[in-house]
Amino acid sequence: MSEPTGVIHDIGYQRYTGPRLGRRHVFGALYxxxxxxxxxLGRTAKAKIFPWLVVGIVTLVAAGITAVxxxxxxxxxxxAQFADSMSWLVIFFVAVAAPELVSRDLRSGVLPLYFSRPLPRDDYPLAKLLALVSAIWLLLGGPQLVMFLGAAxxxxxxxxxxxxxxxxxLPGLLYAGLWAAVFASIGLLVASLTGKRAFAAGGIVAVFLMTTPIVGTLSILPSRTINELAFLASPSTLVGGVGTWALGDLLVPEGRGGGVPIGGFGPVYGVAAVLLVAACVALLLLRYRKVAAR
Known part of the structure; x- marks a missing residue:
């Protein structure tokens, strides 16, 4: 019988004996x-240029409005009008931010590392979605706070x-939250479909901008009902329709005109916005369940 030739060396590694923080802390860390x-934040100077440029622009606009x-x-x-007027800028903000949140992880193949830990499959996309919703809300709500302080x-x-x-x-902040929920859910869903950030960004911009001509076409048809429902075809005008219905004079002061001409279909716009967000979240969760199953 031959003698064993292998030798086990003790090089000092020890088992982790510290606290196991659990699911809530993992979710919070992801968020x-x-x-x-x-x-x-915590990245290169190049990564800070665009988001902070957008923050600077919206803050400068709010300061100018306050001064005037x-x-x-x-x-x-x-x-509420401030949120409407900044919506085009928010589209490009989402087009850059959403791919950074999810497309990079898809491309680099780190998702199996996330899911190898005791992390529920739904927590990853939900944490990313909540982070993007919070970022957009801060982007719109921060300047509103500047306007409030100036007025106060x-x-x-x-x-x-x-x-x-x-x-x-307060209604303005809630309205900003609606913008954030709709834009973030759509943007993150589109970004989750590809690991290439350029394709994801282009897809997000296309979803928001290419639906606008559809609204324009439907709004000039010779049917008042179709005209008033036409704004359901684009996420931006859909949110504007909800604002016109729910906020009324807080969105467009009496006597100034404007707003989205939705007629008596305000509740339809409200339900459509809720269903849109719910559908995007459901598809996002389904997407990551399939990714995790590979």
């Missing part, structure tokens, strides 16, 4: 990492004026 990724209002003493733009410090009505401004601000 915080995603939020930092959107704004380029303080000079003329009239509301130049409501908080220049009001001549005392605390009553500050309270009135707060009552106008």
């Amino acid at each position: 915080l990492h995603g939020l930092r990724t959107v704004f380029g 209002r303080s000079q003329i003493g009239e509301v130049v733009m409501t908080y 410090f220049t009001t001549d009505k005392g605390m009553r004026g500050v309270w009135d401004e707060l009552l106008d601000l």
